[in-house]
Amino acid sequence: MLIVHHLETSRSQRILWLLEELGVPYELRVYKRNPATRLAPAELKKVHPLGKSPVVTDGGETIAESGAIIEYLVERYGAEAQGDLAHLQPGPGTPEFRQCRYWMHYAEGSLMNWLVMKLVFVTIPKQPMPFFARPVARALCGSVQQKLIDPNLKAATEFMEDHLSRHRWFAGPNLTMADFQMSFAVEALLSRSAGDAPAPRLEDYLARIRSRPAYQRAEQKGGPVIMAS
Numbered sequence: 001m002l003i004v005h006h007l008e009t010s011r012s013q014r015i016l017w018l019l020e021e022l023g024v025p026y027e028l029r030v031y032k033r034n035p036a037t038r039l040a041p042a043e044l045k046k047v048h049p050l051g052k053s054p055v056v057t058d059g060g061e062t063i064a065e066s067g068a069i070i071e072y073l074v075e076r077y078g079a080e081a082q083g084d085l086a087h088l089q090p091g092p093g094t095p096e097f098r099q100c101r102y103w104m105h106y107a108e109g110s111l112m113n114w115l116v117m118k119l120v121f122v123t124i125p126k127q128p129m130p131f132f133a134r135p136v137a138r139a140l141c142g143s144v145q146q147k148l149i150d151p152n153l154k155a156a157t158e159f160m161e162d163h164l165s166r167h168r169w170f171a172g173p174n175l176t177m178a179d180f181q182m183s184f185a186v187e188a189l190l191s192r193s194a195g196d197a198p199a200p201r202l203e204d205y206l207a208r209i210r211s212r213p214a215y216q217r218a219e220q221k222g223g224p225v226i227m228a229s
Helices: 013-022 042-046 066-077 095-126 134-164 177-191 200-210 213-222
Strands: 002-007 027-031 055-058 061-064
Touching: 002 013, 013 066, 013 177, 013 213, 027 213, 055 066, 061 066, 066 095, 066 177, 095 134, 095 177, 134 177, 134 200, 177 200, 200 213
Parallel strands: 002 027
Antiparallel strands: 002 055, 055 061
């Protein structure tokens, strides 16, 4: 039996979406974050040594990392997919295959780094600290965001906006693995002001994803995608 070990408000939401699209039966085990630290609970280390989510178990297999899980699920369960799921894994050597591979890596290799930094530097001034330290923390974190993080998020937003002006989905005209991998990053980007850059195409892209019945079922089962700030 396929089991999804799902941490609330985390990247594993995209795994639930993919499984709902494919119609694959699975057991959902939900893990709550520590209310003080917002970190994953220690129980997840019983599933995988790093104690991170997403992670799935399928028979004797344990698979971690979003990209690896998505590839595994598409290879194992997506061969008979039809309709707009028929191109989840584009044919090798095609332009769509190269685009799919690029965006599968871009989501975590480039974009999420800046989004995590944004979350950290927004959160630090809100943490308990001596009253005299708070203005210093606020000023320092604000400066890092203004000079480093926000310009990179703005560049990323403009880059994706330009790409989506020429492509309906990230790899081309069809829904692919890349869209499942990118979905969480796009949600996070738009929730954190998109680097102060206009993002109408990203907003339209996310609206199309969120309108899909499978996405809605995944959210009903797994809870909100993005952690409330």
